[in-house]
Amino acid sequence: MAFQSASSKATxxxxxxxxxxxxATEQISHLAGSSETLRQMPRFSAxxxxxxxxxxxxxxxxxxxxxxxxxCNQVCKHCHVDAGPDRREIMTKETMSLCLDVxxxxxxxxxxxxxxxxxxxxxxxxxxxxxxxxxxxxxxVRCNLTIILANKSYNDLPQFFAKHRVQxxxxxxxxxxxxxxxxxxxxxxxxxxxxxxxxxxxGFGKPETGLILNLVYNPVGAFLPGDQVGLEREYKRELxxxxxxxxxxxxxxxNLPVSRYLEYLIESxxxxxxxxxxxxxxxxxxxxxxxxxxxISVGWDGSLYDCDFNQMLDLKVATPNGKHLKxxxxxxxxxxxxxxxxxxxxxxxxxxxxxxxATT
Amino acid sequence: MANYYDSGDLxxxxxxxxxxxxxxxxxxxxxxxxxxxxxxTAREKSLIALGVAHAIQCPYCIDAFASxxxxxxxxxxxxxxxxxxxxxxxxxxxxxxxxQMMNKVKKLSM
Numbered sequence: 001m002a003f004q005s006a007s008s009k010a011t012x013x014x015x016x017x018x019x020x021x022x023x024a025t026e027q028i029s030h031l032a033g034s035s036e037t038l039r040q041m042p043r044f045s046a047x048x049x050x051x052x053x054x055x056x057x058x059x060x061x062x063x064x065x066x067x068x069x070x071x072c073n074q075v076c077k078h079c080h081v082d083a084g085p086d087r088r089e090i091m092t093k094e095t096m097s098l099c100l101d102v103x104x105x106x107x108x109x110x111x112x113x114x115x116x117x118x119x120x121x122x123x124x125x126x127x128x129x130x131x132x133x134x135x136x137x138x139x140x141v142r143c144n145l146t147i148i149l150a151n152k153s154y155n156d157l158p159q160f161f162a163k164h165r166v167q168x169x170x171x172x173x174x175x176x177x178x179x180x181x182x183x184x185x186x187x188x189x190x191x192x193x194x195x196x197x198x199x200x201x202x203g204f205g206k207p208e209t210g211l212i213l214n215l216v217y218n219p220v221g222a223f224l225p226g227d228q229v230g231l232e233r234e235y236k237r238e239l240x241x242x243x244x245x246x247x248x249x250x251x252x253x254x255n256l257p258v259s260r261y262l263e264y265l266i267e268s269x270x271x272x273x274x275x276x277x278x279x280x281x282x283x284x285x286x287x288x289x290x291x292x293x294x295x296i297s298v299g300w301d302g303s304l305y306d307c308d309f310n311q312m313l314d315l316k317v318a319t320p321n322g323k324h325l326k327x328x329x330x331x332x333x334x335x336x337x338x339x340x341x342x343x344x345x346x347x348x349x350x351x352x353x354x355x356x357x358a359t360t
Numbered sequence: 361m362a363n364y365y366d367s368g369d370l371x372x373x374x375x376x377x378x379x380x381x382x383x384x385x386x387x388x389x390x391x392x393x394x395x396x397x398x399x400x401t402a403r404e405k406s407l408i409a410l411g412v413a414h415a416i417q418c419p420y421c422i423d424a425f426a427s428x429x430x431x432x433x434x435x436x437x438x439x440x441x442x443x444x445x446x447x448x449x450x451x452x453x454x455x456x457x458x459x460q461m462m463n464k465v466k467k468l469s470m
Contacts, residue, residue, distance in 0.1 A: 174433070175433075176435060179435075217433075219430070219431070221430065223427050223430045223431050224431055225431060226402075226403075226428075226431035226432040226433060227402065227432070230397065230401060230402055230403060230432060230433070231432070231433050233401070234403065234433045235433075276371070280371065
């Protein structure tokens with residue numbers, strides 16, 4: 001089914017279009033008070049206080065999430081990173097070495113979650129994965145699928161992932177072409193299906209291999225994800241019946257009103273209703289399970305953040321020092337207060353949302 | 361009151377408890393229980409609800425179940441088929457009364 005998207009012209013990043021929303025401060029101020037309705041909304045910090053969770057404190061640090069660069073072969077309309085082919089920010093090998101130093105010094109980080117952009121486009125990506133695996137840590141790669149087909153040098157990524165037993169997490173916002181292509185670009189669905197078949201061929205998503213392939217569902221529009229269990233059942237049935245594709249789990253992830261998704265909400269006149277929906281669906285149980293409590297997010301330049309969204313809003317960790325890998329201070333990290341603002345309602349709505357899906 | 365229908369009233373649905381708490385609680389418990397996964401999936405039930413919403417022409421219900429179906433993963437084609445089912449049954453309900461009309465006409469005619 002063909003739809004006319006409000007932001008169908010957006011085939012470049014906000015930054016390269018010179019859009020003011022590429023500025024983090026502009027996004028934050030827009031969410032907090034660009035209209036009377038938004039100004040009247042409860043503050044996220046007040047909701048946390050009602051739930052006895054303010055100031056929000058970390059639990060055990062288990063996930064070390066690294067954004068290895070903003071370069072991507074796709075320009076998805078909902079991208080909170082504002083990634084795309086025109087972005088040049090890439091993590092250097094020296095910064096990756098600092099990541100490895102922090103991992104050696106912090107055994108509680110059992111999982112390293114690699115994201116981007118398309119993380120595979122970083123020229124040192126494979127070296128980095130091998131080094132992390134040599135430290136005995138689990139590696140998750142947020143693979144956009146189409147990168148596997150983007151050029152010949154990426155065609156063997158499924159074999160590389162299998163060799164190093166990397167967990168692959170891939171976005172497929174719907175199990176049919178129209179919705180997927182509206183969010184991620186023309187032709188993405190068919191390439192994604194082809195890439196999923198390549199991953200299945202080397203054993204990913206097959207229960208007997210232990211090679212994990214998880215899919216991510218993002219709503220294609222201004223609505224919340226439905227029940228994760230129900231959607232996983234639909235995905236498994238449809239992808240198996242139509243394409244013979246298997247996968248392990250589906251993660252439902254709520255779109256946060258950040259970057260290009262914020263642009264979409266504003267352009268389609270959905271921002272106020274969407275924020276009202278997030279606020280009214282605030283769930284204290286989801287709030288207690290937010291991912292920023294057990295995660296540290298590392299930017300491409302080595303800066304440290306509470307989560308990937310705070311990273312994109314340039315809200316560095318609230319520690320007196322140690323806002324960069326080179327000044328890593330575990331005690332300061334554990335005793336810090338996590339920075340929250342109105343975008344955080346996206347992680348606490350309904351069944352909750354995290355990079356690993358629903359949280360309740 | 362400027363209008364009979366106000367889209368802002370949908371989110372106030374729960375406030376009907378203000379004028380009758382017990383009955384409202386029983387209704388919402390029943391409502392929630394009815395729409396859960398059962399012999400039919402919650403998504404299938406949401407498609408039925410969308411069809412009924414059109415048959416009874418309730419704008420609140422159409423808004424609510426268009427959103428609910430998107431959240432549950434129904435496709436636009438499935439939603440429109442649900443609306444056509446509602447239209448077919450409503451149309452059929454009008455037409456089948458044509459038999460009653462014919463019966464009466466035949467009875468009264470020489």
